[in-house]
Amino acid sequence: MKIFKSPLLIALPLIIGLAAGCSGDKKEKEEQEEVQKQEAAVDTPAVQVFDLKKGILTSSIQVPGELAPYQQVDLYAKTNSYVKKLLVDVGSQVHTGQLLVTLDAPEVQSQLAEAKAKIAQQEALYLSSKSQYDRYINTAKTPGTIAQNDIDQAAARKNADYANVQAAKSFYKQIATGLGYLEIRAPFDGVVTARNINVGAYVGPSGKGSDQPLLVVQQQSRLRLIVSIPENYTAGLNNKDEVEFTVKSLPNQKFTAKVSRLAGALDSKLRAERLEMDVYNKSKNLLPGMYAEVNVPLPSHDSSFVVPKTAVVNSTEKVFVISIEDNRAKWLNVKKGLETSDSIEVFGPGLKPNIKLVMTANDEIRDGSPVISSAAKAVAPKKTAE
Template sequence: MNKLKNKSILLLAVLAMAIGSMSACHSDDKEKKEQQEEQEQQEAVENPTVEVVPVTKGRLSSAITIPGELLPYQQVDLYAKTNSYVKKLLVDIGSEVHTGQLLAVLEAPEVNSQVASAQSRIKQFEAVYYASKATYDRLLSTSKTPGTVSQNDLEQAEAKKNADLANVDAAKSGLKEVSANLAYLEIRAPFDGVVTSRNVNLGAYVGPGGKSTDPLFTVQDQNRMRLVVSVPEIYTGALSSKSEVNFTVRALPSEKFTAQVNRIAGALDEKLRAERLEMDVYNKSKKLLPHMFAEVSVPLPAGDSTYVVPKTAVATSTEKVFVIKVVNNKAVWVDVKKGLTSGDSIEIFGGDLKPEDKLVKAASDEIRNGSNLKVKN
């Protein structure tokens, strides 16, 4: 029994020694593997393996999508110039009107009285003028007999006649001035368009002395509209007055519209730092409405020949924008400026670059300036 017990103890001891040896070996292998991985990581950081692309000359055409607004080609608010009352309303909201069409008739009884008074003054001054003219004509006829009329009396009569004639002319001018107020009592359309607002009712008191500051009517020309966009400063150098833009509106998402660039501001807005573009849009179908917002695709034609590289080759840090040129298997940071983008390509400017220079395809600030590189074949 004791012999069997001793054999069991001996067997357990041998097993324990074997397991300990295997654990030690496994621990050594794991430690070596970790050291090897750490060395590989350190080497990858110090000598990263990169893929390179050549610098190429080219011209990049692109387009930007920016928000725009549709405005009526012409819009006017119509007010009453003379204090008066609304006598007739001939149109309402949505009415299509034509140039010179009568929209409303106003009434101002005092204007009629002023016209009658001005006409009476003309007759009064004409009577005085005719009398002074007759006196002058008689003196002139009598003065042909020497010694009958002094020269001074003749000149005085002529001056009186001319003064009375001037009074007649002044009275006639006064009548024109008062009569003009009669024309202001008729509100007419200045151009073909649509009445988009009406802010008065029959009998309302309107004019400069009225309580309301709202216009009587607002008329818009909607047959032709202005598509207005503001292009950011960075893209203004590529704008052309011959360009054609495409745009869509939210109300008609399945339809695409086109328009020709007609006007370029030629200056930047001080607040937006952008240049204003205007396109004329013909709206015969009346599908488009003023003040709709549009998504506008503005083409940017290719300019002078530039360097074109993949977007991934341009890195941006907190301090600079740069590409990484490979020179003798070393990384060289080259400062550049971004230009137009199209698809996966981008224009770059500046920097010490030449055609066929090799750039790191996937640039980042983790590849430090001056570090050694391994280039993939």
């Protein structure tokens, strides 16, 4: 029996084979092109660039600070004495000139009486010598009755006795002034924050407990906020700046203060400049000795180059940005200035307005390597940062 095959059936496998071969070649070609694109992307990476512009960046730093009384005085006894009356205690509000402590020193009263008697004694001697001198002068009006030498000696005695009177009076004033030291008064309006004596205690330069003050008085209605600013941030600070600060006891409340005093020099140990701000504490919520977190505004540089932080590379070799020239990367050494959360000031000899910089730079983009650039959307730097 003969079987006849159709020409179509005979050609069908051949057609299928040819189609499959063409399809395989096309797929292989596409895969090769994809590999070439990936290799080209590795060799010539695509990067986003932006135009370098100048701007003004304002930033701030947070530093710890301490609240101190605007004035504080430790009160001591100048004269050896006993505490006779104690009129205040810890926490007492006092006013300028208010009597705080009365001391008793019986020997001072004796010395005062002795000094008063000494004045009377010297005055009597002076009156006697002066009377004798006056008689000599009257007698000398008759020529030849009194020798000139006797008159000169009488004048010398009179002048010496007068000097002794003045000395006795000065000594009396000195003793009388000592009586004033037996009353201790407040030097300014404030609060008594420490008391180290009781009635009857012996006090004075050589008394028991003379190494510690009788009372400590602080002015708390006005405080000093003291901070130390690191050397890198001291340029341009002035006493017109205003700071904000918080304290742990009142975390939800912000306080403001104005810079009042700058040290004008760096501390030799901390390498920092001391700043003082006056804080008016009428509500008495703030206490001396509190620690504060202070937000200090930093001075801005006029018309400096400002770039996104992602454009600056901090490698082990150097700090640099990457510019694009003729589709090739070029490393430009820079120094960093003020920073915010997303922007930073940069300074360098190779920086010029409107040059193209890589938006997201890294040290894998080698100096001189080819790149493909595309414009990135400009991002305006934030004006301030905490």
